[in-house]
Amino acid sequence: MSRCLSETDMQCISNLVREHSAIVVESKKEYLVLARLEPIVKEEGFTSIADLICYVRRTPFGPLHRRIVEAMTTNETSFFRDLTPFEALRDEVLPELIKKRKDRKSVNIWCGASSSGQEPYSIALVIRELFSELDSWTINFIATDISSEMLHRCSEGKYSQLEVNRGLPVQLLLKYFSKNGRCWYVKDQLRNMIEFKEMNLAGPWLPFPKLDIVFLRNVLIYFDRETKQRILTKIREHMSGDGYLFLGGTETTLMLDQAFARVPVGRTACYRLRPVLENSGHVIS
Numbered sequence: 507m508s509r510c511l512s513e514t515d516m517q518c519i520s521n522l523v524r525e526h527s528a529i530v531v532e533s534k535k536e537y538l539v540l541a542r543l544e545p546i547v548k549e550e551g552f553t554s555i556a557d558l559i560c561y562v563r564r565t566p567f568g569p570l571h572r573r574i575v576e577a578m579t580t581n582e583t584s585f586f587r588d589l590t591p592f593e594a595l596r597d598e599v600l601p602e603l604i605k606k607r608k609d610r611k612s613v614n615i616w617c618g619a620s621s622s623g624q625e626p627y628s629i630a631l632v633i634r635e636l637f638s639e640l641d642s643w644t645i646n647f648i649a650t651d652i653s654s655e656m657l658h659r660c661s662e663g664k665y666s667q668l669e670v671n672r673g674l675p676v677q678l679l680l681k682y683f684s685k686n687g688r689c690w691y692v693k694d695q696l697r698n699m700i701e702f703k704e705m706n707l708a709g710p711w712l713p714f715p716k717l718d719i720v721f722l723r724n725v726l727i728y729f730d731r732e733t734k735q736r737i738l739t740k741i742r743e744h745m746s747g748d749g750y751l752f753l754g755g756t757e758t759t760l761m762l763d764q765a766f767a768r769v770p771v772g773r774t775a776c777y778r779l780r781p782v783l784e785n786s787g788h789v790i791s
């Protein structure tokens with residue numbers, strides 16, 4: 507199997523991935539393309555990566571093209587990743603929303619780029635374990651990802667020992683998961699809280715209700731500035747005026763979208779919409 511890609515082959519993959527996911531694959535990431543495409547070459551019986559790319563070039567977008575795009579996504583995640591956003595949910599965000607939404611008795615949550623599900627299940631665990639008053643509320647909880655493989659994993663709620671060892675406290679594991687063979691399965695009481703749906707952040711969006719809590723962590727980093735701005739604008743349109751946006755530790759709205767203010771919350775920060783000056787469409791800075 508050839509070990510390196512020609513410039514045009516690299517460009518072809520980079521264009522394909524960008525067009526269908528907005529993910530930027532820089533030319534220096536050749537090693538990543540090689541590592542991610544090699545399994546597809548083997549499984550699909552191509553003689554080399556160049557052979558696979560030749561097929562990609564010759565044929566219209568189809569399942570194999572999609573598989574390549576999905577292979578180029580990075581799905582790294584874990585239960586209670588970074589911990590502080592979940593502490594913020596527990597200590598400030600949910601208590602505050604419970605007060606504000608007590609008449610309506612509903613909360614709308616979206617976890618974008620949910621990967622294999624550890625992040626939305628961590629949010630669901632905070633709600634179920636610590637806020638029994640929400641048991642009688644309507645929790646509209648949608649989790650989305652571009653990858654059909656990841657969404658299958660989310661809905662299945664099946665995790666290896668290694669995966670549950672990463673960040674999931676043992677008492678929560680024993681209470682909300684059941685073991686079958688070597689794997690752990692999320693129990694229905696948790697699984698049924700979340701609707702998993704496919705959505706490309708760079709494509710048309712689902713018709714969300716007004717969102718009170720948005721988790722969109724560790725995905726903006728893969729996009730260029732314009733795509734980040736477009737996504738933040740859409741979040742803004744879908745968020746409640748008093749909603750909370752959580753981004754990944756290295757991500758920010760600063761210098762991208764003035765409508766958001768960075769607000770400290772516990773040991774972390776979230777992003778909230780600045781109040782709009784009535785009739786002007788301008789935000790107060």
Ligand SMILES: C[S@@+](CC[C@H](N)C(=O)[O-])C[C@H]1O[C@@H](n2cnc3c(N)ncnc32)[C@H](O)[C@@H]1O
Pocket residue numbers: 526527528529579580581582583584587618619620621622625650651652653656705706707708722723724725728754
């Ligand atoms: C590094 S994971 C982040 C998982 C989780 N949010 C976390 O912080 O642990 C990035 C996820 O973004 C998804 N993704 C990448 N591009 C996307 C796009 N254009 N639309 C939707 N999801 C995308 C990938 O499939 C992957 O599951």
